[in-house]
Structure formats: structure tokens, C-alpha cells
Amino acid sequence: MARPERKTVRDVRKGNRGMLLRTLYFGGPRSRHELTGLTGLSAATISTMTGDLLSEKILMEAGQVESDGGRPRVLLRVNPGYAHVIGVDVAETHVRVELFDLEMTEKARVDYTLRPSHHDIELVARRILAGIDVVLADGQVTAEQVLGVGIGVPGIVERGADTLIHAKTFGWDGVPLGALMRAGTSLPVFIDNGAKTMGQAELWFGAGRGADHAVIVLIGSGVGATVVADGLAVRGTSNSAGEWGHTKIEMSGRLCRCGSRGCLEAYIGAEGLLARAGVPAQTTDWPSALGRVLEAGGDVVQETVTYLGTGLANLINMLNPERILIGGWAGLMIGERHLDEIRVVVGENSLTQPYNATSIVLGELGPDAVAMGAATLVLEEFLDTSAPLRLHAAS
Amino acid sequence: MARPERKTVRDVRKGNRGMLLRTLYFGGPRSRHELTGLTGLSAATISTMTGDLLSEKILMEAGQVESDGGRPRVLLRVNPGYAHVIGVDVAETHVRVELFDLEMTEKARVDYTLRPSHHDIELVARRILAGIDVVLADGQVTAEQVLGVGIGVPGIVERGADTLIHAKTFGWDGVPLGALMRAGTSLPVFIDNGAKTMGQAELWFGAGRGADHAVIVLIGSGVGATVVADGLAVRGTSNSAGEWGHTKIEMSGRLCRCGSRGCLEAYIGAEGLLARAGVPAQTTDWPSALGRVLEAGGDVVQETVTYLGTGLANLINMLNPERILIGGWAGLMIGERHLDEIRVVVGENSLTQPYNATSIVLGELGPDAVAMGAATLVLEEFLDTSAPLRLHAAS
DNA sequence: GCCGTTTCGTTTACGCATTGAACTAACATG
DNA sequence: CATGTTAGTTCAATGCGTAAACGAAACGGC
Numbered sequence: 043m044a045r046p047e048r049k050t051v052r053d054v055r056k057g058n059r060g061m062l063l064r065t066l067y068f069g070g071p072r073s074r075h076e077l078t079g080l081t082g083l084s085a086a087t088i089s090t091m092t093g094d095l096l097s098e099k100i101l102m103e104a105g106q107v108e109s110d111g112g113r114p115r116v117l118l119r120v121n122p123g124y125a126h127v128i129g130v131d132v133a134e135t136h137v138r139v140e141l142f143d144l145e146m147t148e149k150a151r152v153d154y155t156l157r158p159s160h161h162d163i164e165l166v167a168r169r170i171l172a173g174i175d176v177v178l179a180d181g182q183v184t185a186e187q188v189l190g191v192g193i194g195v196p197g198i199v200e201r202g203a204d205t206l207i208h209a210k211t212f213g214w215d216g217v218p219l220g221a222l223m224r225a226g227t228s229l230p231v232f233i234d235n236g237a238k239t240m241g242q243a244e245l246w247f248g249a250g251r252g253a254d255h256a257v258i259v260l261i262g263s264g265v266g267a268t269v270v271a272d273g274l275a276v277r278g279t280s281n282s283a284g285e286w287g288h289t290k291i292e293m294s295g296r297l298c299r300c301g302s303r304g305c306l307e308a309y310i311g312a313e314g315l316l317a318r319a320g321v322p323a324q325t326t327d328w329p330s331a332l333g334r335v336l337e338a339g340g341d342v343v344q345e346t347v348t349y350l351g352t353g354l355a356n357l358i359n360m361l362n363p364e365r366i367l368i369g370g371w372a373g374l375m376i377g378e379r380h381l382d383e384i385r386v387v388v389g390e391n392s393l394t395q396p397y398n399a400t401s402i403v404l405g406e407l408g409p410d411a412v413a414m415g416a417a418t419l420v421l422e423e424f425l426d427t428s429a430p431l432r433l434h435a436a437s
Numbered sequence: 438m439a440r441p442e443r444k445t446v447r448d449v450r451k452g453n454r455g456m457l458l459r460t461l462y463f464g465g466p467r468s469r470h471e472l473t474g475l476t477g478l479s480a481a482t483i484s485t486m487t488g489d490l491l492s493e494k495i496l497m498e499a500g501q502v503e504s505d506g507g508r509p510r511v512l513l514r515v516n517p518g519y520a521h522v523i524g525v526d527v528a529e530t531h532v533r534v535e536l537f538d539l540e541m542t543e544k545a546r547v548d549y550t551l552r553p554s555h556h557d558i559e560l561v562a563r564r565i566l567a568g569i570d571v572v573l574a575d576g577q578v579t580a581e582q583v584l585g586v587g588i589g590v591p592g593i594v595e596r597g598a599d600t601l602i603h604a605k606t607f608g609w610d611g612v613p614l615g616a617l618m619r620a621g622t623s624l625p626v627f628i629d630n631g632a633k634t635m636g637q638a639e640l641w642f643g644a645g646r647g648a649d650h651a652v653i654v655l656i657g658s659g660v661g662a663t664v665v666a667d668g669l670a671v672r673g674t675s676n677s678a679g680e681w682g683h684t685k686i687e688m689s690g691r692l693c694r695c696g697s698r699g700c701l702e703a704y705i706g707a708e709g710l711l712a713r714a715g716v717p718a719q720t721t722d723w724p725s726a727l728g729r730v731l732e733a734g735g736d737v738v739q740e741t742v743t744y745l746g747t748g749l750a751n752l753i754n755m756l757n758p759e760r761i762l763i764g765g766w767a768g769l770m771i772g773e774r775h776l777d778e779i780r781v782v783v784g785e786n787s788l789t790q791p792y793n794a795t796s797i798v799l800g801e802l803g804p805d806a807v808a809m810g811a812a813t814l815v816l817e818e819f820l821d822t823s824a825p826l827r828l829h830a831a832s
Numbered sequence: 833g834c835c836g837t838t839t840c841g842t843t844t845a846c847g848c849a850t851t852g853a854a855c856t857a858a859c860a861t862g
Numbered sequence: 863c864a865t866g867t868t869a870g871t872t873c874a875a876t877g878c879g880t881a882a883a884c885g886a887a888a889c890g891g892c
Contacts (some may be wrong), residue, residue, distance in 0.1 A: 045459065045668075048477035049452050050879055051849045054444045058850090061441050075869055082443035084851050089871055112868025113858040198790050208790060255674040267755070271671045273440075278666075278757020279650040280794045285754040290747045290786055293687050302786060352685045359680040360662070360755075362673020391685055391697060395593050395603060399675045446849050446878050453879085470840055479880050484842055507839025508887040 058083060060426050062091055063100070066120050067425060068251075071104040073115030092118055100124050100428065120144055125424070126183050128229070129417030130170050130193040131236060131410075134158070134211065137166060139173030140413045141181045141188075144421070146247060150180035151413075161212040167222040174227060189424050191229050192416030194236035195219065198282045205233045232419040236412045237370075238275060238284060240405075241268025242422075243415030244367050245275075248406040253365045257357050258405070259286060261350075261373030263328065265307040269361060287311060291353060309349040312372040318342050332372060336379050347380050351387025358392040358400050369405030377404045450486075453478060455821050457486055458495070461515050462820060463646075466499040468510030487513055495519050495823065515539055520819070521578050523624070524812030525565050525588040526631065526805075529553070529606065532561060534568030535808045536576045539816070541642060545575035546808075556607040562617040569622060584819050586624050587811030589631035590614065593677045600628045627814040631807045632765075633670060633679060635800075636663025637817075638810030639762050640670075643801040648760040652752050653800070654681060656745075656768030658723065660702040664756060682706060686748060704744040707767040713737050727767055731774050742775050746782025753787040753795050764800030772799045 058081070065080050066072060072080065077088050095101040102121040106114040122145040131138040134156070141150040154169045170193065178185060197209025205220030223231045234242075241258035244250045250258060250270070258268040265287030269276040276283050287307030288300050295304025296314065308314040312328055319335040319342045336343060354366055368377040368384075377384065385402055392400075407414065453476070460475050461467060467475065472483050490496040497516040501509040517540040526533040529551070536545040549564045565588065573580060592604025600615030618626045629637075636653035639645045645653060645665070653663040660682030664671040671678050682702030683695050690699025691709065703709040707723055714730040714737045731738060749761055763772040763779075772779065780797055787795075802809065818824070 046452055046456050048456065048879090049449045051446055051449060051847085051877085052879095054446060054449055054849055054878090057441055057444050061443065064440060073869075085870070086852080086872080087850055090850095093871090108859075109868060111860050111866075113870075115869065200790075269755070271666055271673075272669070274667070276666045276671070276756065278791065278794075279759035280757060280790065282788070282791045282794075283755065283757040285757075285788055285791065288754050288788060289751045290686065291688065293743070293747065300788070348688070352688065356684045359683050360664070360678065361671065362675060362678040362680075364674035393677070393680055393683060393695070395595075395675065396673065396677045396680065399673075399677075444849095445851080446876085449849085449878060468840075480841070481843080481881080482879055485879095488842090503888075504839060506837070506889045508841075510840065 056427065058087065059091055059095075059428050062088070063095070063120065063428055064425050066101065066118060071117040071119040073107065073117055075115055077118075095428075122147065125189045126181070126187055127189050127417040127420040127424075128174060128177065128191040129239075129413035129415070129420075130173070130191060131239075131412035131416065132166060132170070132193060132195045133236070133412070134161075134196070137169040137173065138413050139170060139177050140417065141177035141183065142414070142417050144424075146414060146417070146421070149183070150177040152176045152180070159213075161214070163214060163217040163219065163222065167219065167226065170223065171226040174229070185227075185229060188229055190232060190420035191223070191227070192232045192234070192239065192419040193219070193223075194234060194239035194412040194416040196236055198280075199233055199235050201281050205231075207233070230420070230423075232416070232423070234281075234416065234419060235266070235284070236416075237266035238268050239415030239419065240369060240407075240409075240412045241270070241284075241367075241415065242275065242418045243407055243411035244369060244405050245270055246418050246421075247414070248411065249367050249403050250365060253363075255361070255363045256365045256367065257361060257363045258367040258369055259354070259357075259373060260370040261310060261312070261368070261376070262370040262409070263312045263372070265311045265370075267357070270363075271361070286353070286357075289353065289356070291349060291356075306349065306353045310346055310353065310372075310376075315342070315346055315372070318345075329371060329375070332375055336375060343380070346376065347383045348387055350376065351384045352391050354384070354402065355388045355391035355397075358388065358396050362396045363400055366400055366402045367405050368402070369407075369409070369411075371409040374404060374409070451822065453482070454486055454490075454823055457483070458490070458515065458823055459820050461496065461513060466512040466514040468502065468512055470510055472513075490823075517542065520584045521576070521582055522584050522812040522815040522819075523569060523572065523586040524634075524808035524810070524815075525568065525586060526634075526807035526811065527561060527565070527588060527590045528631070528807070529556075529591070532564040532568065533808050534565060534572050535812065536572035536578065537809070537812050539819075541809060541812070541816070544578070545572040547571045547575070554608075556609070558609060558612040558614065558617065562614065562621065565618065566621040569624070580622075580624060583624055584824075585627060585815035586618070586622070587627045587629070587634065587808075587814040588614070588618075589629060589634035589807040589811040591631055593675075594628055594630050596676050600626075602628070625815070625818075627811070627818070629676075629811065629814060630661070630679070631811075632661035633663050634810030634814065635764060635802075635804075635807045636665070636679075636762075636810065637670065637813045638802055638806040639764060639800050640665055641813050641816075642809070643806065644762050644798050645760060648758075650756070650758045651760045651762065652756060652758045653762040653764060654749070654752075654768060655765040656705060656707070656763070656771070657765040657804070658707045658767070660706045660765075662752070665758075666756070681748070681752075684748065684751070686744060686751075701744065701748045705741055705748070705767075705771075710737070710741055710767070713740075724766060724770070727770055731770060738775070741771065742778045743782055745771065746779045747786050749779070749797065750783045750786035750792075753783065753791050757791045758795055761795055761797045762800050763797070764802070764804070764806075766804040769799060769804070 104117040104119040108114045122143045129140045137154040152173045200206040206216045237260040254273045256270040260266045267284045267286035288305045290304045291306045292304035296308040298305035298308035499512040499514040503509045517538045524535045532549045547568045595601040601611045632655040649668045651665040655661045662679045662681035683700045685699045686701045687699035691703040693700035693703035
């Protein structure tokens with residue numbers, strides 16, 4: 043049972059301020075008057091609060107709107123230049139560092155190629171730190187103007203006193219990326235699984251906008267999912283919820299790379315799918331190989347649709363989301379060609395009531411949203427606390 | 438994205454008061470001094486707040502504890518007689534109404550037998566209303582002393598302006614039980630799916646106590662689950678989350694009574710399990726039949742263990758709970774005999790990290806906890822708001 | 833029996849939050 | 863220029879939690 047924290051009058055302010063900020067962030071420019079309706083706060087409170095936020099330069103004015111026969115409304119908006127956030131995508135083949143302003147407009151980016159099986163954690167950490175310096179220089183932003191760094195990594199991210207990462211494919215077994223980052227930068231660091239950061243990006247800025255209950259599935263060579271309940275990502279007790287790929291969907295099915303049998307990933311993951319279609323294991327350009335397989339069609343593709351639809355149907359029955367997003371490079375390729383068939387399979391395999399409450403759509407942000415989603419972790423913290431800048435410099 | 442509500446200073450009080458009440462409810466009798474530590478509130482606040490609660494008779498003193506060399510501590514506790522709650526279990530064969538005091542001690546109960554296929558909603562509503570009168574009389578409690586009535590029903594409970602219930606097996610398709618109850622009583626009414634109320638009971642008073650992330654699976658003739666994330670039940674967008682039974686676990690498996698193939702319920706639900714074991718369909722005493730099947734052992738039982746374990750493994754991968762509870766009359770019968778084997782299967786089919794974070798245990802409350810869990814819905818409301826009594830009489 | 837000590841609990845002055853109501857600002861219209 | 867209308871601000875009132883001072887109730891030693 044989650045016990046609530048002790049609250050004091052100042053928490054009221056913090057909460058209301060965060061709500062106002064979120065309203066303005068997602069609800070476009072608004073006048074103070076409109077904000078009273080949108081937030082439920084009194085005009086007096088809106089006035090003092092916007093006054094604070096304006097003088098802190100978190101908000102800015104954004105023109106006027108004449109109202110017939112009265113004082114014109116002054117529009118307010120979040121100041122996109124108030125601060126910046128950095129997002130990092132650590133993938134099998136590259137490390138990408140991106141700089142965004144508060145509105146998630148990309149200001150600079152840098153890519154580092156990783157040689158396969160050269161995933162030494164120290165090397166990766168050095169790349170990230172170097173990348174931060176590069177994007178700051180390219181974007182002409184100082185570290186003081188940055189709220190923090192979000193990092194999306196593969197594998198399981200164990201959040202404790204020290205953030206530890208377990209990623210079999212990288213040979214990472216409890217590597218302390220958090221500590222390594224803190225040793226190299228004073229910026230606040232947020233680390234999470236890459237599939238989850240991508241889910242976060244879709245939820246905030248992509249096809250998941252506004253959904254309180256959603257599942258974002260990510261199909262690449264592996265398969266994962268982000269479960270959103272009541273507007274928040276479900277993390278589970280050790281932050282490893284969302285391992286959808288190794289759901290058994292066939293009791294004595296195909297051998298999966300995890301060593302088990304009948305995993306969903308062995309059927310719909312790109313690796314398993316290509317193997318089933320007879321694509322040679324040494325193929326390197328998986329996306330084009332997958333494209334050819336999908337164009338050719340046939341039983342393997344039909345089966346894939348069936349397995350994917352059935353897997354999604356299971357999610358709908360269990361979690362009753364209002365929206366399901368299909369993402370990841372392979373997921374998008376399959377979805378673009380077969381979304382309608384997938385919907386049919388889902389309908390056949392889920393209960394009527396929850397099925398009718400769900401819409402199944404493709405992700406909007408493409409496979410590159412991992413870094414953006416990671417940066418979103420920082421943004422989320424900012425919108426919740428609206429912590430003043432340079433707090434991190436002090437600590 | 439769940440947007441938080443506007444907050445005012447009075448919400449602070451409400452929240453802190455609720456926290457104090459919960460602390461005392463679950464944390465046994467405590468002195469004011471201990472409460473400062475447990476709640477994080479200052480001694481001053483504890484003093485004024487306990488003063489209020491004592492004069493409202495929500496709390497009562499519970500003796501003293503001498504402390505070596507100082508003023509003795511006065512222990513405070515929730516007054517179990519302050520108010521009562523009523524729980525109702527609407528099942529296929531009976532309607533049960535139970536009266537509890539605030540500490541969930543049963544004060545009275547009444548059972549009405551329902552003839553099979555006589556599930557007319559009007560009849561059920563009359564039985565419930567009659568039952569309320571009976572338990573109030575038996576328990577010598579007036580309606581003014583009752584905080585509300587919780588009702589656990591089969592099927593999907595659609596929460597809207599009017600609570601509608603969809604239960605195929607009862608022939609209920611959108612029946613307005615909420616409205617019928619309001620027509621017959623002025624008590625506040627809370628309705629939810631019976632599997633969920635049982636899950637709620639286990640979470641609050643059974644083997645789920647203290648778990649923030651849990652899954653409570655209910656195996657009877659059907660199969661359902663309650664998912665708890667961050668201490669709250671996951672309801673989904675139309676309150677129908679938790680339909681675990683119709684998860685496809687074998688693509689072309691056994692025909693399920695839902696019309697689909699390969700549902701988990703077709704293997705581990707009592708009906709499916711008995712059918713697989715060759716028990717004649719006209720058997721009426723399912724529990725003893727299941728007992729004989731389980732005693733006899735053999736392939737069917739082994740398969741059942743495998744299917745159940747695999748299903749649980751899927752839940753662990755997806756949701757990363759800290760605890761899994763197996764409940765329901767059939768679940769308890771299977772679990773009592775085969776829990777260790779189930780654990781082994783789960784271990785073989787789930788990822789190491791989340792598996793190690795999970796303990797798998799049996800439910801503690803037995804199959805009769807539906808009414809208790811329903812009553813818990815009322816209790817939850819009370820602890821959150823500590824709304825004064827007789828509010829319902831006014832409305 | 834008295835007094836200092838220890839621990840528990842209460843009272844009071846204060847800071848900070850929202851709010852309603854009164855007030856000021858900025859426009860259009862005639 | 864007066865009037866009406868809408869937008870935004872200021873201020874006294876009220877409520878809350880806290881720290882610090884204060885009061886209460888025991889014990890132990892003499």
C-alpha cells in the first residue's frame with residue numbers, strides 16, 4: 043500500500059505550480075483568465091503564480107488577443123529558451139546525444155558509432171560525457187542552462203542508491219553508469235530502459251498524447267513494452283516491468299534467444315521473424331531484409347500478424363488500455379503494412395468490452411525517439427517540481 | 438496524462454488526516470509521540486489532529502505504556518465501533534450480506550440461495566436490500582452508523598454516471614444495479630467485480646499486506662486477476678482490467694467457453710481442468726471432484742501446474758510484482774498441493790531479475806473474502822476522506 | 833516527602849498557501 | 863469624454879503545519 047507523504051502548505055504551491063506549468067506546456071499559449079478555468083485556481087492565485095514564473099523567466103508573454111469590448115488578454119506560454127535538456131540513446135551500434143530546448147526542439151546532436159561487442163562501460167560513459175560537451179558547444183548553451191541528462195539504455199535498470207544496469211547483450215551485469223556519470227558531470231542524471239524512454243516520448247509527444255491508460259509496444263530485434271496506468275508508467279518493484287517479449291504464447295514453441303521456448307519475441311521480434319522466413323543469419327541489413335520478407339508475404343507474415351495480434355489481445359484483456367501504440371523499427375514496418383489485419387486478429391482474441399474501448403495505432407515518432415524520451419525524464423521532473431535552475435551546480 | 442487536481446490548504450489537512458488514520462489503522466495502537474515519527478508530522482500537528490479525531494470518536498484511547506523515567510505514553514487506536522460497513526457478495530449460487538465494524542470484524546451475516554439461472558436483477562437487488570435490513574437488525578446497528586455498502590458482482594462493472602454491470606453467465610447486459618440500490622437505500626453504494634474485491638481484501642488484510650506491486654490471481658471455475666501497481670488496483674480505462682483467464686497461452690489450444698482457443702482458463706480454470714481430467718460434465722460438487730483429480734495426480738495435473746506456472750511467469754515478466762497471490766477455491770486447492778512445483782515452473786519461464794524479486798504465496802482469506810473486500814471499498818473511502826458520518830443521510 | 837530529570841503532550845507566534853471582494857487597467861462604443 | 867466590459871491585481875480573511883516555549887506526569891535519589 044503506497045502510503046502518501048506528509049504534506050505541508052508549501053507542497054500545495056508546488057503542486058499547483060506544476061499543474062499550471064503543465065497546462066501551459068501542453069495547452070498552448072493561454073491568458074491568465076483562461077488559466078483560471080483550466081486549472082480551477084482563483085484569479086488571484088493565477089496572478090501571483092504567473093507573476094513569479096514570469097520573473098523567473100520560466101514563462102513569457104506571447105502576444106495579445108483583443109476581446110470585443112474589454113481589456114485584451116495577454117497570452118502566456120512556457121519560455122522554450124528558459125532551459126535545455128539533454129537526451130542520450132545508448133544502443134547496440136551507437137551512442138547518440140541530443141540537446142533540446144524546453145519545447146523539445148532539437149538544438150544539436152552527435153552520434154558515436156560503437157563497434158559490435160565493444161560495449162565497455164567506461165568507453166560508453168566517456169562517449170556520453172564527450173557528447174554532452176559537443177552538443178553544448180554546438181548549441182551554444184552552457185551547462186548552467188541545462189536541467190539534466192536523461193539516458194536510455196538497453197536492459198534492466200535497477201534504481202537504488204546507485205543506478206545499476208543489467209544488459210546481457212552488452213555484457214553489462216550491474217554496471218554503475220550513474221556513478222560514472224556523476225564522476226564526470228555535475229548535471230543531474232536520469233537513467234531508464236530505452237524501450238521505456240521511447241514509450242515516454244510517444245506518450246508525451248507522439249501518438250499517446252492524452253492517454254491515461256496505454257500500452258506502447260516496441261518491436262525491434264527484441265520486444266518490449268511500456269505500460270501506462272492512470273497516466274504513469276508502471277515500473278514494478280524493481281523497475282523491470284514491461285518485459286513483454288518473453289511472454290510465452292506457445293507452450294512448446296520456437297526456441298528463443300533467451301533459452302526458453304515459445305516466447306512472443308521468437309515470433310514477432312525482427313531476429314526471430316527473419317529466421318523464420320529463412321533469411322540467412324549473417325545478414326546485416328535487417329530493415330531491408332524485413333522489408334523484402336514483408337513484401338513477399340506468405341505464411342510467415344500471416345503467422346506474425348496472428349502472433350502479434352494475439353499478444354496485443356492478451357494485453358487488452360489484462361490491462362484494458364484506451365490506446366495501444368505499435369513502435370520500434372520492425373513494429374512500424376509490420377504495422378504500416380498490416381495494421382488492419384492486426385486489428386482483426388486482436389478483435390477475434392480479446393473480450394468485446396475492452397476491445398471496443400481500445401484503439402490500436404502506430405507510433406508517430408519513429409525509432410529515433412529514445413533520446414527524446416530520455417530527455418523527457420528530465421522535463422517531467424522539471425514540470426513536477428519546477429525546480430529553479432542551477433540547483434545542480436550547488437550540490 | 439493524469440493531471441493533478443487543484444489543491445488548497447484544506448486538502449493538506451485532509452491528506453495528512455487520512456495518512457494518520459491509515460497509520461493507526463494498520464499500525465496498531467500508537468502513542469502521539471510515535472505517530473510523529475511514523476507520519477513525519479510535527480508533534481503540534483499530531484496533537485491537534487488527534488484531538489479532533491478523539492472528539493469525533495473516530496479514535497479512542499487504548500491504555501498507557503510506562504516509559505522509564507518520564508511521562509507515560511497514552512496509546513491511541515481507531516475506534517472499531519465508530520462506524521460499520523456492509524459487504525455483499527453476489528455469486529452464482531448465493532447472495533451474501535455481511536456487516537463489519539471498522540476493524541473488519543464480522544458482526545452479522547445472512548445468506549440467500551439463488552436458484553441457478555434465476556438471476557433476475559430485480560430479485561438480486563431485493564435480496565441485497567433485505568439482507569442489509571437483516572444484518573443491521575442482527576448486529577443492532579442503525580443505518581446512520583453505516584458508512585456504506587460495497588457489492589462484489591461477477592462480470593464487468595462499468596463505472597459511469599450509472600454503474601452498469603455486464604455478466605454473461607447471469608444474463609446481465611448493462612443492468613443498472615447502482616440505480617436499483619439507490620432506489621432502496623440512502624446508504625452510499627460501491628460496486629466492483631468480485632474478483633477485484635477479493636483481491637482488495639487479500640491486499641489489505643490477507644497475504645498481500647504491505648505490497649506495493651502485486652498480482653492476485655483468482656482461480657475458481659473462471660480465472661481472473663487483480664493487478665496492483667504502486668499500491669493501487671489497476672482498473673484500466675473502462676474498469677475491466679484483470680481479465681487474465683482469456684489470455685491465449687497456446688495458439689491453437691483447447692476450446693474455451695468464451696469461444697476462443699487456447700485460453701489459460703480452459704486449462705487451469707476448474708471447469709476446464711475437470712473436463713480435461715475426464716470428470717463428467719454433470720458433476721455438481723466441483724471442489725470434491727477437483728480434490729480427487731488432484732489426489733490422483735497424473736499428466737493432467739502436471740500440465741495444469743505447467744500452464745499455471747507459465748501464466749504466472751508471463752505476469753512476472755510483464756509487471757514485475759513483488760508478490761503474487763494465488764486465490765480462489767480452485768487456486769487454493771492446486772496451490773496447497775503443488776506450490777513448490779509451480780514456483781519451479783515460474784522460475785524456468787521468467788527472467789531471472791524479476792523472478793528473484795517476486796514471492797509466490799497462497800491467499801490467506803479463503804474463497805469467502807469477496808464480501809469483505811467489497812466492504813473494504815467503503816473503508817478505503819473512509820480512510821482517504823475520513824468523511825464524517827451521516828453525510829449520506831443528507832444527500 | 834521533596835526536587836531534579838526525563839519523556840510526553842499542548843499552546844502560541846509565525847510563515848505561507850488559497851480565496852473572495854474590492855480595486856485598477858485597458859480596451860470599444862457612442 | 864463618459865460608460866460599459868473584460869482582464870488582471872491587491873488585500874484582508876482564513877486555514878494549515880512548524881518550531882519553540884510551555885505544561886504534565888511519571889521516576890529516582892535523598
